[in-house]
Amino acid sequence: MKIKVLDITHTFQSNIVEKFDAISNVKFNINENEYIGIIGPTGSGKTTLIEHLNGLLIPTKGSVEFDYSITKYNKKTKSEKVINKTKVIKKSWKKIKNINEIRRLVGIVFQFSEYQLFEETVEKDIIFGPINMGISKEEALKIAKESIVKVGLDVSFLNKNPFELSGGQKRRVAIAGILSMKPKILIFDEPTAGLDPEGSYEILKLFDQLSQEGTTIIIVTHDLDHVLEHTKRTIFIRKGKIIKDGPTLDILSDEKLLIENKMSIPKIINLTNRINRKYQMNIPYCTNVDQFTKIINKIRKEKK
Template identity: 75%
Template structure:
């Protein structure tokens, strides 16, 4: 699936007729198999932006184009085939036809995952989406078993109440519920907030795995260390507008730019800059600790 955002804006209106432009003139594409980090100061419009990606919000201006395939049955041969579809969402469309097709293909997991859990058991929560998509209950239960393991929990969790879980476990269950609907694109809002270091590492490892399996991943986060290591592309939003969109390393290695925008510089970038300044060297920037260590060892070997 591909998503194209064209000049979209969203204006909120209060009860006293005050207006606030949360995002303005946003233009970018989300392509298949990308891993994108969306960053920016608090209140910059990041969450408002991602709520447009599956029709939770409708743009006040502009339009969003979704390109995707659905399976249909050939009436003559009775065989399944894939049919390309293009759906456009814009303000003038008060009722969006077949919006569930979009929401099935674009799954969003918000920061407070407990708000997305409501059933008596974890199994019921996970199978809710598939059953509403027309999948038989027994097949949905098999999907639930597969997805609970994929997110790092075992099958024994399925009969437990989601409200007995820790914050990190609830987030995993919410992800399992989204995965059960087989989306093409997964969007996560502050996915590691409140998790301990091990929990953060495991969560990001899951995202990498899903991306390697062909899913498009979008994460909204303030943790630029995570973005540096995992995202290949970064979109920087400030005051509702995109001010940078490009290669993650290029954007996050610009220490001056980050500091001017009150963002924390990734630790690896800061360390590299300090070493270059202290020893008058030109050590290249790296995305991970392993890459950095390997590079330093090569430099030491060369003397």
């Protein structure tokens, strides 16, 4: 599935006089199987932007184009047929046909998504979406088992009350509910908020696994260490506009850019800069501790 964001602006109007452009003339593409980080200062328009990526918000100006395919099953011939589709969302459309088709393929997991859990068992929460899509209860129950295992929980969790689970487990159940709709693109808004280091590690490990399986992953976060280690591309938003869009390492190693926008420099980048300045070295930038350790060990061996 591909998404083209074509010069969109979203204007919020608090009253007849005051208007505010949360995002303005934003343009970019999302290709299949990308792993993208969306970053920017608080209030820069990140959440407003992602809400346009599955039709939760309609742009005031511009449009969002979705190119995707669905598989139709013919009961008579007992065969499957792949149908390619293009859908455009824009302001002039009073009603968008089959918008739920888009929302199934583009799943958004909001910050503290576990607060969206409402059923008495985990199983009922997970099957709620598929059943509302028209899937039989028997098939939905099968999907629930697959989804709970995919997020790293045992099938025994299906019979548990979601409100008795830990914060990390609730987050996983919420993600399982989105996965049960078999999305092509998954968007996470501050996915590690409120989680301890172990919980954050496990959630990000899950995202890496989903990415390797072919799902496009987009994370919106202030934690630039996570963006550096896990994503390949970063979109930097400031005051509702994209100011940078490119390889994650290139953007997050731009110390001047981050300082000007009051963003914390990733720890590995900051450490590399300090060592290079103090010891007149030229250690290359890397994205995680393992890479950094290998580089340092190689330098030590060369100096012996």
